[in-house]
Amino acid sequence: MGLEIRDIEHAFGDLMALDGVTFDVVPGVITGLLGPNGAGKTTLLRIMLGVLSPDSGSVRYDGRPVGEEDRRRWGYMPQERGLYPGMPAGDQVVHFGRLHGLSRSDATSRARALLEELGLEDRWKDRTDKLSGGMQQRLQLATSLVHDPEVIVLDEPFSGLDPVAVVSLSETLRQRARIGCTVLFSSHQLDLVQDLCEDIAMVDRGRTVLLGSVARLRASSGRRQLRLHVEPSNRDWLSAYPRVTVVSDQADDLRLEVPNGIDPLDVLDAARAGGRVDDFGLDLPTLSQLFLAAADRPLDQMVVS
């Protein structure tokens, strides 16, 4: 069920933009297609939307190859915003609704409801180029959601948004996922979207490097860090855990990396047996740390924020 992306390959001349990318997008689960700039995310989304044809591989939806008719029911928001500058905001949304197959009256009532949801209800008659950047961004979202798409694909929807807009866009996407839509978006700002994605497909240089549920990937990464504030500075108890490594040990602050197979709570107990623990915490790796580990890249090559 949902979207199945299988072995997609695509080359631009000699440059292999996509080299066998495979992953699934499950309905109701917000999925992030993550990776640095130039990883091939936009190319992959364009292939899914039929704007580009892959050299090989397939995109399937509900077990069938995706056709033109399926895509007409999808919603797509490309990376660079595309709106008619001279068109009134409301007409714009109605036009795209009709292109997606709605009747004029359906498109109009849906457009009104959406602009209200996105806080643009009093802008119906305003020319698009008279709206602020943030409003145009929301209008663009409206044009891709007007036909209640069952599949929503967004390319870098968060780039250039202020924190308030990030929260409100996230809420809109969560709400669509809750009612069972298949939601896929791409981003290079891994840590910004860490809390929004439930599943991720991480790509680098055209290949998938990390797949699966964010919570599970972070918990099982083996890069969990246990943070302890212990007195006195007795570290003898650590010798019982030879696989636990000390990341830093300054004054009373101790930071330990706890590999898979060792329960961090056991380590905490051992520390408490050795001395008084004032403060503690378990830090899971961020998505960018996971990416660095998976892509085996030095930090200076990464563009993350």
Add this chain to the structure above:
Amino acid sequence: MRNWWQGTRLVAERGLVENLRSRAFKVMTGLLLLMSIAAVVLPQILGNEATTYTLATVGTAPANVRAALDAAGKSAKFTVKYVSGNAGDDVRLAVRNGDASAGLAGDKLYTDAKGGGTFPVVVAQAVVSLETSRLLVEAGLGPQQIAALRSVRPPQQIAVGRLDSEGRAGTGFAVGIILYLAITFAGTAIATTVAMEKSTRISEVLLAILRPSQVLVGTVVAIGTITLCQLLILATPFAVAVQVTDKIGLPPVAAADITLAVVWFLLGFALYAFLFAASAALVNKITEVNSAILPVTMTLVVGYMLAITVVTSDPSGGWSVLASLFPLSAPMAMPIRWAAGEVPVWQLLLAMALTAATAVLLVSIASSIYRRALLITGHRVKLREVLGGRAAS
């Protein structure tokens, strides 16, 4: 197929509404209408100053001569003024000095150096007719017999020369100019729309929903409709004037010629429109449109030049035949040849078929260029980048 038309219709509808709403369209159409009205009305106003002739006579002109001339003036739309002199010399001098168009003194009719045009003939006829009537009365004929004699007319003269002479050739020429201008204007409008859609990235959203051919055909239909409407607006005052008065100096044109002109506009427009659209898809910034469409504009200019030079001078020569059959020049060359009346029907049909087939072929080539070029941004796309290689789906 139903969906193809539905999507195409929506693209065309949007293009129409946006164009009709734009200030540029309103201003342009208003100007066209004004120009057209002026072209029809001004000659009427200027030409309506009734022609006035002056007849100089010795003493007051005889009442019967006046009556005959005024009657002739009524039917031929001129008025006659009279001046009188004391002697034959006064009359002669009046004509010589240009104070009178003709002078009547005894049995002499004075005219200016060039013979004075038609007025002296009219005066002479009036004098002859009056004198003849007087003699007939003296000979004892009754008024009925005289009226019967005077109703004798020379045989009616009807021109039967072929219309292919100057008037019709002029029409072909005018059609060529109008087609050339209309295609240039409409082509630029199409190129601007495509470049705008590419530079604002709307095209990417459109391509996710529609096929390139739908976007292209929709855009071309919208702008073609608008241009055709503007042409009709341009033609309306002429049509009205022809209905209201027959005094318009239009050359005698068969309705078939006008119909052909419209057909050629549609064919020529379809052909060039897709060339304009495909070239505009290559731009990176909207300001590059003019240089991107230059090759198309040049082709159009060359076709037009061929039409007005080669074809006009020798409509049945080998080069003319070639120019009127070759799809890129046919829309301008064929109407001129056709107007000259030297085209076998099969050549006309062949030219139309070739042009239409090329237009259809261009839709698919342009769609393929369009789809690939739209995704290449950041630099001017070279034709080499979008031709060859994998076929567009």
